[in-house]
Amino acid sequence: MATPRYLEIKQQLLDEINGKPVNSPIASERELAIRFDASRMTVRNAVNELVEEGVLYRDKNKGTFVADRKLIKKNLTSELLQEHDAMDFSVIYFSVKKAEEMAPYLEIKETDYMLRVVRVNKINHRPLSVEEVYFIRSLVSDDEINHLKELLNLNSYIEQGTVTQRFHPMIVPAQYANQLKIKITTPIIMAESTIRSKNGKPLVYIKTFYNPFEKTIEITS
Amino acid sequence: MATPRYLEIKQQLLDEINGKPVNSPIASERELAIRFDASRMTVRNAVNELVEEGVLYRDKNKGTFVADRKLIKKNLTSELLQEHDAMDFSVIYFSVKKAEEMAPYLEIKETDYMLRVVRVNKINHRPLSVEEVYFIRSLVSDDEINHLKELLNLNSYIEQGTVTQRFHPMIVPAQYANQLKIKITTPIIMAESTIRSKNGKPLVYIKTFYNPFEKTIEITS
DNA sequence: CAGTGGTCTAGACCACGCT
DNA sequence: GCGTGGTCTAGACCACTGG
Incomplete structure (x- = not known):
């Protein structure tokens, strides 16, 4: 386990997000799990970190979306x-x-x-x-x-x-x-x-x- | 599922932490899982939030400890x-x-x-x-x-x-x-x-x- | 009704620290 | 060698949204 799977997925998502417009949806957690051949919890771990950092946001029962760059968290x-x-x-x-x-x-x-x-x-x-x-x-x-x-x-x-x-x-x-x-x-x-x-x-x-x-x-x- | 199990556990931990000295260890995730009759991942979810908030901190391979009150995160x-x-x-x-x-x-x-x-x-x-x-x-x-x-x-x-x-x-x-x-x-x-x-x-x-x-x-x- | 994120389970293996 | 947190799996049910 050189670098954990979820960090690889996170990085891959990050790369893809760069080409996406603000407020556009990313694939659902289940789709991502299939695509990355990982369990949903592993994908979720990756997405969680991106949400935590303010790169993505979730809307319950709707999906996960690309956040505005203005909203990326900055601690001093x-x-x-x-x-x-x-x-x-x-x-x-x-x-x-x-x-x-x-x-x-x-x-x-x-x-x-x-x-x-x-x-x-x-x-x-x-x-x-x-x-x-x-x-x-x-x-x-x-x-x-x-x-x-x-x-x-x-x-x-x-x-x-x-x-x-x-x-x-x-x-x-x-x-x-x-x-x-x-x-x-x-x-x-x-x-x-x-x-x-x-x-x-x-x-x-x-x-x-x-x-x-x-x-x-x-x-x- | 009135309030999720992990939030109940989080609150219970929070109550117990109040009586504990800074830098003292809390029970391991496996012990907590047994005590709360929940899976380890559920307990971990609760602990994760407390770590995220700066109430606890983890030392890999050692355990999870009570953080100094000074270190509780404050966003403006x-x-x-x-x-x-x-x-x-x-x-x-x-x-x-x-x-x-x-x-x-x-x-x-x-x-x-x-x-x-x-x-x-x-x-x-x-x-x-x-x-x-x-x-x-x-x-x-x-x-x-x-x-x-x-x-x-x-x-x-x-x-x-x-x-x-x-x-x-x-x-x-x-x-x-x-x-x-x-x-x-x-x-x-x-x-x-x-x-x-x-x-x-x-x-x-x-x-x-x-x-x-x-x-x-x-x-x- | 199908699809979403939110929660949860009961296991598993790993690297690492300590004794 | 044992115990810790870190990671991961392959499922499951829930509440809710939107067509």
Whole structure:
């Protein structure tokens, strides 16, 4: 069982959906089961995931239909990821220091060490956001510190954890106005994000200062 | 089949989870199947929903565990709902008029009519937010207009639709600073929300101006 | 009436973790 | 080797829709 059958079916459906107009029906679960030579429950598992993701929707006693692209679910987690291939970042600051006032966010002692990285995220050389990323020093190997670029690709943390985000309005901090290339009186949104492992322990804490002219925060659920 | 078996099991599990410490294991799917005299797939369906909601998490080859309450998923949709029993609102403006500049948001013609309601949401008499709610006139019956309180409880729309929200930083509009009881220079977050039916048609469009001192926008996913 | 999704059963084999 | 969740089968009945 290299890749499960239902994931193959899901991918196949996804490919076919791309050529279909919005609100058009897909084949019934029984038909799909015959076509893919699988049991109905296996097909259903594939369809369930697509419904869950907002790619399809079901109408009871009627059928399953292609959803509008506008309705595909977006959780904000993706903001943290490099969703655009064109996105890039440069690290402008980096240090290992005692947690002190950040200790409560990482749920460690004030005297424990953390890794603090400040970066500017860019797309086509335009600044999207300034991000302060805080890691727990003891969870990061020396080797990882020497490969910051990969460490700051937070996917591995996000995939196996849960992300909580809080949004705060503010005037752009003076030291970041320049980085974001906006006026010092500009109102912005700052997002506080905590990535936690499944057992609830914080792994990473992030403050993101968004450039409102380059990035709109959007979620669909 | 009054209520499906798996929903009964889900509720029973939910009740039991309330008495359990975070990260403690629940019984295995096979044990639960015996206990509830149901097939494993039925039990699994119940557990799946709880995992999906973030109440439980699974560790492959190990078991299923009680998740941290912090990790229970929150989509922002709930901001629009009256999640707190103590929450209340007063309508401060209400009219039926041509859509004009709002037409694109509701995807109707500029000369079509809409229902515009402005309300202040409060909790313990403190102003949480000012909300402009726009309905498509032709989708609202005369009877519903006479029962604004119920119409503005948007649950029925949200349950059967999809919600997209965009967040914008700004200085509080002068006319709302007073309603929110904040200074006229305060940076706030304004959320634009569109509720769409499954076929993608807009049903309701909402602009929410949040009082940053009373309400923090938070999501967990 | 035929067809749909929603629910349910009673089995099965797999990969993997732990002891 | 045993127990776990992950996947899968080949059926079944239900409530509901639409022709």
